[in-house]
Amino acid sequence: MSEWRKDWRHGPWSPRIVVNAGLVTVLALVPVYAAFAGDPFAMTLFSRILIMAIAALSLNLIMGFGGMVSFGHAACLGIGGYAVGILAKEGIGSGFVQWPVAVVASAIYALVVGALCLRTRGVYFIMITLAFAQMVYYVASGLDRYGGDDGLTIYHRSQFGPFDLNNATLFYYLCFALLLASIYLVWRIVNSRFGLVIQGARSNEPRMRAVGFPTFRYRLVCFVIAGALCGLAGALLANHTNFISPAMMHWTRSGDLIVMAVLGGMHAMFGPLIGAMAFLLLEQGLSHVTDYPDLILGPLLLIVAIYVNGGIDGLLGGPRRG
Amino acid sequence: MRPRMADAPLLELRDVETSYGLSRVLFGVSLAIAPGEMVSLMGRNGMGKTTTVRSIMGLTPAASGSIRFAGAEISALPAYRVAKLGVGLAPEGRQAFPNLTTRENLVATASNRGDAAEPWTLERVFALFPRLAERADSMANLLSGGEQQMLAIGRALMTNPRLLILDEATEGLAPLIRDEIWRCLEKLRAAGQSILLIDKNVAAITRIADRHYFIERGRIVWSGGSRELASSPDVAHRYLGV
Numbered sequence: 001m002s003e004w005r006k007d008w009r010h011g012p013w014s015p016r017i018v019v020n021a022g023l024v025t026v027l028a029l030v031p032v033y034a035a036f037a038g039d040p041f042a043m044t045l046f047s048r049i050l051i052m053a054i055a056a057l058s059l060n061l062i063m064g065f066g067g068m069v070s071f072g073h074a075a076c077l078g079i080g081g082y083a084v085g086i087l088a089k090e091g092i093g094s095g096f097v098q099w100p101v102a103v104v105a106s107a108i109y110a111l112v113v114g115a116l117c118l119r120t121r122g123v124y125f126i127m128i129t130l131a132f133a134q135m136v137y138y139v140a141s142g143l144d145r146y147g148g149d150d151g152l153t154i155y156h157r158s159q160f161g162p163f164d165l166n167n168a169t170l171f172y173y174l175c176f177a178l179l180l181a182s183i184y185l186v187w188r189i190v191n192s193r194f195g196l197v198i199q200g201a202r203s204n205e206p207r208m209r210a211v212g213f214p215t216f217r218y219r220l221v222c223f224v225i226a227g228a229l230c231g232l233a234g235a236l237l238a239n240h241t242n243f244i245s246p247a248m249m250h251w252t253r254s255g256d257l258i259v260m261a262v263l264g265g266m267h268a269m270f271g272p273l274i275g276a277m278a279f280l281l282l283e284q285g286l287s288h289v290t291d292y293p294d295l296i297l298g299p300l301l302l303i304v305a306i307y308v309n310g311g312i313d314g315l316l317g318g319p320r321r322g
Numbered sequence: 323m324r325p326r327m328a329d330a331p332l333l334e335l336r337d338v339e340t341s342y343g344l345s346r347v348l349f350g351v352s353l354a355i356a357p358g359e360m361v362s363l364m365g366r367n368g369m370g371k372t373t374t375v376r377s378i379m380g381l382t383p384a385a386s387g388s389i390r391f392a393g394a395e396i397s398a399l400p401a402y403r404v405a406k407l408g409v410g411l412a413p414e415g416r417q418a419f420p421n422l423t424t425r426e427n428l429v430a431t432a433s434n435r436g437d438a439a440e441p442w443t444l445e446r447v448f449a450l451f452p453r454l455a456e457r458a459d460s461m462a463n464l465l466s467g468g469e470q471q472m473l474a475i476g477r478a479l480m481t482n483p484r485l486l487i488l489d490e491a492t493e494g495l496a497p498l499i500r501d502e503i504w505r506c507l508e509k510l511r512a513a514g515q516s517i518l519l520i521d522k523n524v525a526a527i528t529r530i531a532d533r534h535y536f537i538e539r540g541r542i543v544w545s546g547g548s549r550e551l552a553s554s555p556d557v558a559h560r561y562l563g564v
Contacts, residue, residue: 196430200419207417210379211431212405212481267421 016316020270023277027176031169043168044240049280050175051236054182056260056272058229061186063258064266065195066222067202068118071126072133073257075113076106076227078140078249080234085244086146088154095158095165102235103228109136110227114220133254140246151245158239165239175236179273182229187269189225198222263304265313274312330393332357332516333378333409333485338387338397339540340370340377347373349540350387355485360507360517362527365537366563371520372414374537375489379411380404392484408436410483412474414490414520420463424454427462427473432480447476450506468499475506486510487518492526504530524551524558536561 027046034042055077062068083102092098117128146152157165165171189195201208201215208215238244247253256279264275282300286293308314331354340348348370355361365371376382378389380401389397396404405411419427425444434441448455451472457465462473471491478486488507492500504526511517511530521527527534528548536544536557544557551557 193430196422196426199421200427200430203419203421204417206381206401207413207419208431209401210381210405210411210413211477212402212433212435213431214400214402 014316016268016270016313019316023270023273024180031172035169040168043172045280045284047168047172047175047240048237049277050172050179051233051240052257052260052280053273053276054175054179054236055230055233056257056264056276057179057182057186058226058233059257060261060266060272061189061229062223062226063261064268064271065190065202066198066219068219068223069126069258070117070129070223070226071251071254071258072113072129072131072136073226073230074249074251074253075133075136076110076230077234077237077253077257078136078244078246079106079109080231080236081238081244081248082140082143082146082234083231084158084235084238085152085154088156088158089146089152093156093159095160098158099232099235103231106231106234107224107228110224111220114223114227118216118219118223130251130254133249133251137246137249137251140249147245149246151243151247154238154242154244157242158235171239175240178232178236182232183269183273185229189222190269194218194221259301261311263301263311265311267310268313271311271313278312331355331390332359332392333518334388334390335374335378336388336390338374338377338384338389340373340382340384342373342382347540348377348384351377351537351540351542353535353542353545355516355518357484357516358514359533360511360519360531362519362521362531362534363537364520364522364524364527364534364558365561369537370540371537372489373540375411375413375487375518375520378404378487379409405481406433406435408482408484409487410478410481410485411487412471412478412489412491414493416467416470416474418462418465418470418473418477420461423459423461424465424469424473425458428454428476428480431477434482436482436484438482441482442479444480447479450479450509451476468495468502471495471499471503472506475503479510485516485518487520489520490522491519492521492523500526522562524562528552 030042030046034040059070059073062070080102083105084098087098087101113129113132117125120128141149163170197208197213197218201219205215237248260275260279261272262275263278264273265271282297283293286296290296304311334354336352337350338348339346339350351370351374363371363374373382377384380396380399384397387397388395391407391409394407396407422430428444428447453469454472454476457469462470465473475488475491492503507517508530519527519531528551531548533547534545534551535542538561543561
């Protein structure tokens with residue numbers, strides 16, 4: 001048993017490591033492919049995949065590892081996007097201002113919501129996170145100056161001195177680098193003592209308190225980190241689409257993020273990336289085949305949820321966390 | 323012979339009353355543990371043993387009475403503060419974190435807040451329980467019951483507690499494993515660890531613990547040293563029904 005475990009979990013050629021490395025390589029080569037094949041849409045699609053992967057990753061930090069199933073995570077995505085959009089509209093185009101504001105605004109939102117929600121458990125936690133997200137959604141819909149329901153076009157992407165985000169390749173690699181940095185960050189958090197306390201509290205919170213940890217504060221900090229990271233994804237998304245609208249934070253978008261994390265594998269570091277990629281590629285591919293892609297996506301997700309323990313990552317075998 | 327109580331007590335409960343909602347469970351429990359002592363709390367199921375532990379830990383706060391630990395009143399403190407003061411609990415049912423490995427379970431909550439001179443380390447815990455070293459990278463839910471119990475004790479030790487509380491540490495374990503746990507507890511006691519032991523295994527406890535309390539329906543009904551307990555077999559018979 002222990003031999004087998006060592007082989008799979010620590011071996012340099014475990015399927016998981018090979019697949020993840022292959023995935024990173026493929027993603028790194030997308031701009032090359034797009035240039036040679038003359039397929040600019042691939043850049044658009046994969047930029048979106050990278051951005052949504054960051055958002056799903058941030059959700060997975062609290063949901064997969066912390067057991068905090070937030071059904072309102074897209075609110076952070078929207079707040080990050082609106083921070084960029086509103087500042088752009090008001091004539092503040094510098095990314096050095098826009099992005100930190102996006103991150104801090106999402107973090108503050110997460111702090112307030114987390115401080116209230118984390119006093120509840122289970123279904124109540126899900127419903128309250130959803131309720132807050134809906135509030136933000138309707139606030140955004142009511143912002144007439146910033147387009148209200150119709151949304152707001154962003155005429156200039158965030159300005160970073162000599163770096164021009166309008167350059168699709170540059171923007172793609174920026175997203176790619178931020179995704180890898182985010183995965184590294186989450187990996188460090190999850191394997192730190194802080195992360196172990198968060199994971200322990202997921203399975204047995206009273207026990208964790210009895211060992212000497214004020215779990216509420218730990219979980220709140222984790223919730224805020226996830227919110228901030230999702231705010232960054234929101235800033236990227238606004239730049240990617242040059243457009244913000246309340247739809248960014250519709251509750252179905254929160255649902256999409258959950259689906260991505262579950263589909264890819266909740267307790268795996270690369271799960272959200274795999275999930276975001278599978279979800280968006282399927283959505284894209286199926287839309288060519290049928291007008292009702294959800295009709296196929298839905299049952300597919302059911303099958304994964306019921307039969308594949310640990311999402312797509314779970315197919316790679318080996319023991320899993322949780 | 324009077325039980326040994328010369329030192330100022332490390333833990334002292336006085337007239338502790340605790341309820342779950344409207345149903346009262348403890349009706350004035352008083353007990354004391356001196357530094358370096360190993361004290362047992364025995365009684366039948368449902369008599370209030372675990373509730374006493376939960377009151378000490380602040381998991382089910384006492385409604386009245388006083389609980390003092392190392393001179394400080396702790397009866398109103400939340401559980402994490404009690405733990406930080408140096409009470410380490412290996413709870414009933416072990417409750418290892420199933421989604422962490424053995425090693426992670428041990429290091430996640432490790433601390434040395436009391437600045438113990440020779441703090442517990444992973445190596446020392448593995449030396450005390452060699453089986454845990456073998457299973458270091460296994461998820462805790464894959465461990466056997468005995469191994470999980472060792473993990474629960476090791477986890478408590480890694481917080482370098484001034485007082486170690488073991489709630490039903492040998493319940494449901496195979497006799498061989500049970501003996502192994504008793505041996506480890508004797509080692510800990512010899513090293514000067516203060517221990518509160520909740521168990522039903524009178525023979526073993528009489529052998530290794532210093533003093534004993536019997537609890538019945540939320541009250542301490544008998545207390546005394548090991549020699550007294552050994553010389554009055556009717557006590558265990560009356561309060562444990564064995």
